[in-house]
Amino acid sequence: MNVDSVTAVYFSPTGTSRKITEGIVKGIKPARSNVVDLTDAERRMMPLHVSEKDLLVVAVPVYMGRVPALVTEWLSTLTARKTPVVCVVVYGNRVYDNALLELKDTLAARGCVPVAGAAYVGEHSFSSEEIPVAHGRPDSSDLAHAEAFGRAVRDKMDAVADSSAMPELHVAGSRPYEGMTTLWDVDFIEVADSCTQCGVCAQICPLGAIDTQNSALVDIAQCITCCACIKRCPQQARSIKPSLVKDASLRLNKLFSAPKQPENFL
Structure with missing residues (x-):
């Protein structure tokens, strides 16, 4: 199955999901690519329509072990028709829980065919120079890994005639997803x-x-x-x-200081 065009979709307030997405697309090396940046509120007002001729790469941050509610809301407007999709979550070195499975299920329900999945580490939103949590991630090693993953995705796509020939993709996670999709209302x-x-x-x-x-x-x-x-x-x-956020950053710094590595599912 030829990969001529890639549509990269990401929500990336601090740039970590964007960087990983760019690395993956670089590895896929399509002739054409299109970016849908859901960080832009106006862009989230516009639905996306894709076909079996497109390849989607969807990358989202993990919030409380889940896909952010505002991303899920936008994904509910997605119209796809047997569209192959790469599902990617980016988390702050704690755990990604069931977010990758949730993203895969959500996209499959909209008409996509999940062909690959990945979980990458990005600097936690609560990280600071004073209290670092995955500081500087994704780093050069992460981005090289993302590019290699993109090449593996392309190889997998090249090996089948069309998306209907793709075997079922299995990723880490369990149902029900549990956790929270909305965050604290806190003055921090x-x-x-x-x-x-x-x-x-x-x-x-x-x-x-x-x-x-x-x-x-x-x-x-x-x-x-x-x-x-x-x-x-x-x-x-x-x-x-x-604040509660400061307290959480201290816990994350203490409990999750050991660097975690990317995980791919093909």
Whole structure:
């Protein structure tokens, strides 16, 4: 089965899922590729229609061991027809629980044919220089692994006539998925006096939770604790203050310091 065109779909507030996706697509080496960045709220308003001639690569972060609710909501609008799909989850070195299985099941229910799955480690959203959790991941080794995985996906696609000839894909996980798909409503962001009100944080927030006129104002009901505003602040004026999030970062740093490695399912 020829792989001429790849549509890469990812939700990636801090860039980790995007980097892994780019590595996989580089390994697949299609003639054409298209990107659907679900981090953009406007893009999430647009459904996607794909056919058996497309290859999808869908990468999402793991939140509380699950696929984020806002991603699942968008996936419910996906229209596919025997479309081969590579399912990818990116997690912060804790566990990915049943998220990969959930993603696979969700995409299969929309008309996709899962052909491969993978779990990669990305720097945890709660990670900081003070309290690192998978700091710097994905690193060069992870990205090389992702590219090699992409080549293996292409080899698997080349070995069959069409997606209907694909054997059933088995990935790690169990049903029911359990866990939570929504996050805490918690006030955890501290804004220092060095904030210049440049508006970058409000612009990059995937849920529009930051006031455009006063960046210290955060709608905690909308916030998904992705920490993109903290990690990408040009003035480094935002940080995690004492809170449930700070406590969680300390636990993660203590309990999950040993680096975990990518897992592939083909």
